[in-house]
Amino acid sequence: MTTTRVGFIGVGSQGGPMARRIVEEGFPLTLWARRPDSLEPYADTDAVIAATPAELGAASDVVGICVVADADVEDVLLRADGVLAGMAPGGLIAIHATIHPDTCRRLADAAAEHGVAVVDAPVSGGGHMAAVRKLLVMVGGADDDVARARPVFETFADPVIHLGPLGSGQVAKLLNNFVFTAQIAVSLDTYSFAQDLGVDRSALAQVLAHGSGGSTVAGIIAGMNFDLAGMAQVAAGLLRKDVGLTLDVARGAGAVPPGALVALTDDALTAIDSAT
Secondary structure: OOOOOEEEEOOOOOHHHHHHHHHHOOOOEEEEOOOHHHHHHHOOOOOEEOOOHHHHHHOOOEEEEOOOOHHHHHHHHHOOOOHHHHOOOOOEEEEOOOOOHHHHHHHHHHHHOOOOEEEEOOEEOOHHHHHOOOEEEEEEOOHHHHHHHHHHHOOOEEEEEEEEOOOHHHHHHHHHHHHHHHHHHHHHHHHHHHHHOOOOHHHHHHHHHHOOOOOHHHHHHHHOOOOOHHHHHHHHHHHHHHHHHHHHHHHHHOOOOOHHHHHHHHHHHHHHHHOO
């Protein structure tokens, strides 16, 4: 049993396996969720259930936040009974949600008023990768804060990559998701082109799985039998959010997004929309 007490909010398809790995590795874990029934899968663990985010904060040295959007993170941290209302000075918050880097910096300023530090630590790979300790964590923050959080991250992640100061992890995650979205369009066009050339799409998917031209996205689309309906139901809103955040970050930095990638993300989002 380690002495670092961990709190975790956001036990969905991504955060749930992360939380389970934390408690199974011996960290004292406290959970809170808006829907109490989402905590039922942890009845077979030593996790403690908090009545409010503030109660969770008071019971934790490190708190992981794995909710969906900027407003969700702000709510669980800043509301009257939020994490910061209960967390003691010296605490650390790890934001695993994919949000705007400016939001992370604004929340870090609010946390600093309570003597609490913040790192941004968005993830990639899905819950199944967390379950086998192979999730990718992209971290932004001060060296000492990242070092404090790393043992918790390593219960579910490998690699854990420190990108730089606060917000750097979010920028890296947004770039990853931007390219992921663009590759949806590339993969769809490739499979359509293959059919026009008389090549079976399933056979080509096997080639791409082993060839230098393959991508994770091409494999995902083939695994869905070339039907984007499942992706449209699960990921359409998230991909649109993240593409929008990427373009907003670019505008704020005075950077010009690559035109080819922007066009591909537009094509991908259109294709996903048409699959609903």
